Amino acid sequence: MRKETKAIHAAMEVANNNPDIVPPVHRSTVYELDKKGRTEGDWHYTRLENPNRVQWEQVLKVMEEGKAAAAFSSGVAAASAVFRALEPDDHIIIPEDVYAGNRKLVNKLMKPWGLQADFIDMTDLQNIADHINKDTKLIWVETPSNPLMSIMDIEAISELAHDNGAIACVDNTWPTPINQMPLKLGADLVVHSTTKYFGGHSDILGGAVIAKEQDERFEKIRLVQRVGGAVPSPDDCWMLARSTRTLPYRMKGHNENATTLARFLQNHPKVEKVFYPGLGTHAGHEIADKQMSGFGGMISFLIDGTADEAIDIVGQSKLIGRATSLGGVESTWEHRRSSEGEGSITPENLIRISVGLEHADDLLEDLEQALSDE
Structure with missing residues (x-):
């Protein structure tokens, strides 16, 4: 084979001697067909199967x-x-x-x-x-x-x-x-x-x-x-x-941290109402308790104030990231109405927080300073 051909085919037939403990990434977009042609069930293009x-x-x-x-x-x-x-x-x-x-x-x-x-x-x-x-x-x-x-x-x-x-x-x-x-x-x-x-x-x-x-x-x-x-x-x-592979352990941490923060927010004078199904005061707590084994890492709460005040509170965080989306190991929050656009029924004074896996005390300290009037 000439160099141009070798450059393309040299590694194609080299395989591991022993099975992988961790599956490899298969980036090939095409798969070789049998000499007799394609049969039903054969993979041939990665959009269809990978x-x-x-x-x-x-x-x-x-x-x-x-x-x-x-x-x-x-x-x-x-x-x-x-x-x-x-x-x-x-x-x-x-x-x-x-x-x-x-x-x-x-x-x-x-x-x-x-x-x-x-x-x-x-x-x-x-x-x-x-x-x-x-x-x-x-x-x-x-x-x-x-x-x-x-x-x-x-x-x-x-x-x-x-x-x-x-x-x-x-x-x-x-x-x-x-x-x-x-x-x-x-x-x-x-x-x-x-x-x-x-x-x-x-x-x-x-x-x-x-x-x-x-x-x-x-x-x-x-x-x-x-x-x-x-x-x-x-x-x-x-x-x-x-x-x-780490999802069960991460969710345990999200559940625990969110419960801690929800209880803190429920007793804060700047907070009008907390939406978290793990709280006994939540309207859907009884059904949630029946169909959920944990109450998750998401909290929404209404501040006792205006939309501008809610935006200002989000802007004062030092640890909790100001971002939409959710579910990361890092905590984030946002003035949710600003993200939703047309058709939103979200109250203008609502803040949504995705509680991450930081130490709960660090998150509580950040919430306390962000909610302070100073």
Whole structure:
């Protein structure tokens, strides 16, 4: 072989003598076919299949105790796949206090495509029942909701959906499968922004859909994944699978720190109201206690003041980062209304905090100085 050929082929047939303890990253975008040609099930292009994506989807499936999983390049891409697996003129019910990116997805893209949607208060089961019609095919659940921490009864809503020929899909990004198991509570699908707690370090973008059954509905989602092409890179899949190995221990720390901060905020004179399902004063605490094994790392609270005062408090932090998104080992907070845009029902004096894994006393000191009037 000449040098030009050697430069391309020299390393192609070198393999490890022993199996890897940690799976390698497979960056090849194509796979060699058999001499006899391609057969059904053969891998040939990484958009359709990749070893790292298959491994990552296995992790997701096992963690959520589902039968199938599809990984996406973002949480919104995962949500989009669920909606696109429906038909034009199908109707969905979705919480009025839903993640702003999914509200925009439904209003700006899916409604023009033909999807019908009602954004409603889903803490009231009768209100959900009143909005179901003959075209309702999906009830979207987000519990705790973002950012008002509303709690929805997954088991009761799933049963209501099934009684009316619909399915229930739960956005489990905030609780993660460490704190909440929607498929075991009757839901049909679980959606994640794996950017958040699965990634855990604010450096990976991703999303996922996990299904209770590998049925025709899931295969439509898989088709959207492969044909639509919003798939994660091999590197991102590898990083997400790696990060998940510490997820149970990280969530334990998030749960503990958030509980400590929520109790502190509840007793602070500058704070009007705290939204955290682990507090006995939370309107949804009883349901949360029934369906959650931990209450998560997210807190929202209202200050006794204006939007400008809330923005000023966020601006005074020295340790807690001023940023949107959530789920990292570092604590961050934001004036949430500023991030949400059109359709937001978030109070103007609300601050949302993603409680990280710093020492709780350091976080308390930062909160105290930021909330002080000095």
